[in-house]
Amino acid sequence: MDSAAADGPHSGPGPAANPLGHGPVLLLTDARLSDGRVVDVRISGDRIQAVGTAGGLGPLPALPGAPTSTTGARIDLKGYLLLPAPAEPHAHYDAAFSAALPTPPPETATDLTRRVTEAALTSLGYGATAQRTHVRIGDVHGLRRLEAVLTARQALRGLAELQAVAMPRLLTGLAGAEGRAQLREALKLGATAAGGCPELDPDPAGYVQVLLDAAREADCPVDLHTTAADPAQLARLAAALGPLRPRVVLGPCGALAPGGATVLAGSGVRVVCLPQNGCCTGLEGRSRGQRPGLLRELMEARVPLAAGGGALRDPANPVGRADPLEAAYLLAASGVLAPEAAYDAVSNQARAALGLPPVRVDAGFPAELLAVRGDSLPGALAGGHSRLVVHSGRVVSRTSAVREFADTVALALPRQSGGVDGG
The missing domain is CATH 3.20.20.140 (Metal-dependent hydrolases)
Known part of the structure; x- marks a missing residue:
């Protein structure tokens, strides 16, 4: 049986082996914002430290007191929309x-x-x-x-x-x-x-x-x-x-x-x-x-x-x-x-x-974020099933949705980089 994944080549925010949680530094790369920009977001502790153009923030810094080869976590969000957490x-x-x-x-x-x-x-x-x-x-x-x-x-x-x-x-x-x-x-x-x-x-x-x-x-x-x-x-x-x-x-x-x-x-x-x-x-x-x-x-x-x-x-x-x-x-x-x-x-x-401060995907704001599969906010609301959730600068949940079709249906569908429905 051939299959087509609803999330295309990225069934979930990668790398797939990345565990939930991380050290004090987290780098989210190639994330699309609701205004259409594609950015990298660096998080330190429970705050967004920097937001820059994709590839513009450089490599992750070494963690204090750790071997020079040790860094925080890097998560590829290509194909995902990054939003303030609900x-x-x-x-x-x-x-x-x-x-x-x-x-x-x-x-x-x-x-x-x-x-x-x-x-x-x-x-x-x-x-x-x-x-x-x-x-x-x-x-x-x-x-x-x-x-x-x-x-x-x-x-x-x-x-x-x-x-x-x-x-x-x-x-x-x-x-x-x-x-x-x-x-x-x-x-x-x-x-x-x-x-x-x-x-x-x-x-x-x-x-x-x-x-x-x-x-x-x-x-x-x-x-x-x-x-x-x-x-x-x-x-x-x-x-x-x-x-x-x-x-x-x-x-x-x-x-x-x-x-x-x-x-x-x-x-x-x-x-x-x-x-x-x-x-x-x-x-x-x-x-x-x-x-x-x-x-x-x-x-x-x-x-x-x-x-x-x-x-x-x-x-x-x-x-x-x-x-x-x-x-x-x-x-x-x-x-x-x-x-x-x-x-x-x-x-x-x-x-x-709830009496909580506002969140924007911008430097200095709380690192309370939701990454949802989709290329626009209307698309995400219509069917964004794959999600990654960040609370206090830490990845606390991840859901990856994959849809499969029978051979005849899958072969009739055009191959698209965004997957069948982007959800």
């Missing part, structure tokens, strides 16, 4: 992969930690070097789901940055006393942000106020999980946020009524949408879709917009994926965002929602 701003890893499990799913510490870790690694394999997951606390869950996320976060150090949003169900009145105590305990344990869904509490405004008080006390950001259907309610919420607004994220806001985007305009609040499954509530059951026209309204109001994956094969979306490029593809395919803006929503806008 981030996942809105996930539910404590429920990931639970769609096929018994109801209720097992919640032992071992099972929870395994599913959270698998979810984070799945997202990392697609390129998300920074991730934020919403975690239910209180009720029958106590803090065990959060503890599983924090255990996974520790295990993932050096591979990806994992943030946790503590989400109590109730915060007001006598019924919310346990939630208030557990929220403060969660933030002391290491939860990154205070969050939750105000609509689930009998007193949504009171819920928000308790949450904001806890966030101020812990000096942490706020990530509210809301459908935000009523613009008047949203206006009251925005007013209550006060000085915290630049550190507040709202998502997924899938049911936001017309006029809601105008309320958020200029507020400093960021919105995270979920193109892959429209909306989710953090509860059991299927999610509702995103209201048509919402994204256009948010863009026209210049509300900072990031995009996330949401459910990962849980009851809210049994076929959910954790691929940021799929989210960007859906944004671009909707016709509301150009491919460049769509990718920005899953990369630098998503990083901003």
Whole structure:
């Protein structure tokens, strides 16, 4: 049988024998940028040290204290597009992969930690070097789901940055006393942000106020999980946020009524949408879709917009994926965002929602990068399967996709240096 590889002569970033990880210096050669330039990129430690024309940066320097013949790693990225790494701003890893499990799913510490870790690694394999997951606390869950996320976060150090949003169900009145105590305990344990869904509490405004008080006390950001259907309610919420607004994220806001985007305009609040499954509530059951026209309204109001994956094969979306490029593809395919803006929503806008600095393929910026097979951003969004992921200057994941055809099909196809589909 003859075969044709989807990635042409380079089935993955070479050399094929190069292991994941490397020393303090990494040289990426012949990488194409989204503006069409082909460059070499030298990384030292966790920063991009230099970007130059292909072949213009010279050989790798010898490593300090090592034999003169020893250098860092060199990776050929010919045929690949080099981009700022995406981030996942809105996930539910404590429920990931639970769609096929018994109801209720097992919640032992071992099972929870395994599913959270698998979810984070799945997202990392697609390129998300920074991730934020919403975690239910209180009720029958106590803090065990959060503890599983924090255990996974520790295990993932050096591979990806994992943030946790503590989400109590109730915060007001006598019924919310346990939630208030557990929220403060969660933030002391290491939860990154205070969050939750105000609509689930009998007193949504009171819920928000308790949450904001806890966030101020812990000096942490706020990530509210809301459908935000009523613009008047949203206006009251925005007013209550006060000085915290630049550190507040709202998502997924899938049911936001017309006029809601105008309320958020200029507020400093960021919105995270979920193109892959429209909306989710953090509860059991299927999610509702995103209201048509919402994204256009948010863009026209210049509300900072990031995009996330949401459910990962849980009851809210049994076929959910954790691929940021799929989210960007859906944004671009909707016709509301150009491919460049769509990718920005899953990369630098998503990083901003997580409180992280921006990334550019330029000297001095964090070495958080994604190399994806393709010669242009639209091509990469349409089918970039082969990927190489760099976190803190270190190669942490590599995926190589090869497609084969039967003899008669392969012989009928013209041979192209870029492979069958460049993916």
